Amino acid sequence: xxxxxxxxxxxxxxxxxxxxxxxxxxxxxxxxxxxxxxxxxxxxxxxxxxxxxxxxxxxxxxxxxxxxxxxxxxxxxxxxxxxxxxxxxxxxxxxxxxxxxxxxxxxxxxxxxxxxxxxxxxxxxxxxxxxxxxxxxxxxxxxxxxxxxxxxxxxxxxxxxxxxxxxxxxxxxxxxxxxxxxxxxxxxxxxxxxxxxxxxxxxxxxxxxxxxxxxxxxxxxxxx
Numbered sequence: 547x548x549x550x551x552x553x554x555x556x557x558x559x560x561x562x563x564x565x566x567x568x569x570x571x572x573x574x575x576x577x578x579x580x581x582x583x584x585x586x587x588x589x590x591x592x593x594x595x596x597x598x599x600x601x602x603x604x605x606x607x608x609x610x611x612x613x614x615x616x617x618x619x620x621x622x623x624x625x626x627x628x629x630x631x632x633x634x635x636x637x638x639x640x641x642x643x644x645x646x647x648x649x650x651x652x653x654x655x656x657x658x659x660x661x662x663x664x665x666x667x668x669x670x671x672x673x674x675x676x677x678x679x680x681x682x683x684x685x686x687x688x689x690x691x692x693x694x695x696x697x698x699x700x701x702x703x704x705x706x707x708x709x710x711x712x713x714x715x716x717x718x719x720x721x722x723x724x725x726x727x728x729x730x731x732x733x734x735x736x737x738x739x740x741x742x743x744x745x746x747x748x749x750x751x752x753x754x755x756x757x758x759x760x761x762x763x764x765x766x767x768x769x770x
Contacts, residue, residue: 591764600750601761603769607744613710615674618687618699629743631668632766636736637716639677640689641727645734646673649753650693653736656758657694665766666696668741674710675701676718676732714745738762740769 593603615623636653638646653671660666673690675681678701681689686699701707711718718732734751746769749758 589760589764590767591760596761596764599757599761600754601738601747601757601765602750603738603747603765604745607740607742607746608713609744610713611709613706613713615700615702615706615710616683618683618690618701620683623700623702625743628739630741631670632741632762633670633672633739634736634749634762635672635674635714635739636734637674637676637711637714637718637732639675639730639732640681640685641677641729643729647693649734649736649751650690650697652753652755652758653697654694655755656762657696659755659759660762670698671696672698672700674707675699676707676711676730677720678702678704678707715748738765 591599596603610625610628613625617623617627634653636646636649638649640646650673657666657669657671660669671694673686675686681699681701683699683701686701690697690699702710708718714737716733716735716737718730721729721731734753736749736751736753737745738747738749740746747765749761
């Protein structure tokens, strides 16, 4: 009669096994943490890579000369309103037939994505009117809020708007003819202003959501 083979594991062997399993699990946890961090970390692009995706940055931030405009709540809009937040500034008008609503709809999708990521406390989207003759603060308020309740509208006197637009390299001009149904030609770029209130670059039209996301997230992670 043969003796049964003992399969009992000695306590020291058990401790060794537990230790090995613990080390393996810790290693897996570290790898997963690094992987997840890599997925959530903003993609940092060089200036050349940003430019290839339609984001242009200046070598040096540009300060604003004094300006005085009016927001859609009939309150003064001054240089200090561009401080403390990232500001994306687009120029358009409420009677714009295509470019403006398309761009604002895109900016709404962009803003919602940033909102889901918890990144909108220091972000503001601003539409500056190039048609002060028709775009009253009240009309501008209804227009921008249609696209997103957080969007801001800004208007003012024609010369004040023109000076502000010139500082942001945005041309605009009224198209002759058309009577009361005239239109306004204007640039489609989106100006980028950092929390210090400095103009640092722009997103070049035509705009794409994916490129806008990558450009903005890279900029805010590396520039202020």
